[in-house]
Amino acid sequence: MQKSKRKELGLSCMLNTEVGALLAVIRRPPESNPGFYHLHEESCDASILQSLKSLRALLFNPQQEWRMVDPSVYLAPFLDVIQSDDIPAAATAVALQSILKILRLGIFDEKTPGAKDVINSAVTAITGCRLEKTNPIAEDAVMMRILQVLTAIMRHRCSFLLTDHSACTVVNTCFQVVQQSASRGDLLQRSARYTMYELIQIIYSRLPDIEVKDWENSESDTEDNSMDSGYGIRSAIDIFHFLCSLLNVVDIMETDGLTVHIADENTQVFALYLINSAIELSEDSIGKHPKLLRMIQDDLFHH
Structure with missing residues (x-):
C-alpha cells in the first residue's frame, strides 16, 4: 500500500474512532436512569445523531484525498453537538476533544476548499458553546477544552483566514x-x-x-x-x-x-x-x- 493511501486510511480510521466515541457518550443513559437507554437517545436532537451516522458512512469511501475535502463535511457534525441544548456536558467535552485532534493533525490547510468558512464557523460554534447545567467538575472540564480548542484555532495554519x-x-x-x-x-x-x-x-x-x-x-x-x-x-x-x-x-x-x-x-x-x-x-x-x-x-x- 502506498504511503499516501496509508495516511488517508489512517485519517479515516481516526475520524471513525472519534464519531464512535461521541455516539457512545451521547447514547449513554444518565447515571440516575441507567435503564432508560432508548428514552435518552430519543431525547437528543435526531439531526445530530443522523449527521454523525452519515459522516461515518462516507469515511472509508472518500471521493478524493482528505486535504481536498471541504472541512465542514467532517467538522460540522462535531460543531453541531457543542451548540446543542440537548447534549450532556460529557458529550460536549468529547466533541471538543475531537475538534482539537482534527485541528492539530492539520487535515486541511489554506488551499483546502471551504477552509476560510469552516475556520470562522468553528470560532462561532465554540464561542457559542451551549453548556448543560451540571456539576462544576464537568463544567470546568468543558471550559478547559474550549481554551485548548481556541488556542489550536489561532495556531492553525489557516488562522490568517479568520x-x-x-x-x-x-x-x-x-x-x-x-x-x-x-x-x-x-x-x-x-x-x-x-x-x-x-x-x-x-x-x-x-x-x-x-x-x-x-x-x-x-x-x-x-x-x-x-x-x-x-x-x-x-x-x-x-x-x-x-x-x-x-x-x-x-x-x-x-x-x-x-x-x-x-x-x-x-x-x-x-x-x-x-x-x-x-x-x-x-x-x-x-x-x-x-x-x-x-x-x-x-x-x-x-x-
Missing part, C-alpha cells in the same frame, strides 16, 4: 473564562490566564507583517472592510482598546450603607502584563499604525 471579528471573539471568550474561573478551581483560572497570554502573543506577533491601511491615517472610525486578507490591524486595535479598558475595572463594595468603588488590582496587573507582551511583540511596527500608536499615547498613558 476575520477581525472572529479574532476579537476568541479573545473575548477567553477573558470570560478568566472571569468565571475566579470562583472556581485554581487550575482553570491559571489555564485561562495562560491561554489569554498565548492568544495575545499569537495576534501581536503578526503585527510586523501587517500592511498599513489607508483608513488608519484618517481620524474617521471607518475602516477597510475587506474580508479577503483575514484578521489584522482592526482586531489588534480593538483588542488593545479592550485591554486598556481593563485598567479601569473596579470592585463595588457596600460599607456602612455606602457604595465604595475599589480598584480591582488583580485584573489591572493582569491587563498590564498582557499590554506589555503586546507592545514587546509588536516591536517597532506600532509606529507604523497611527491608530494603535495614538491609543498607547492617549488611552494607556492616561491610566
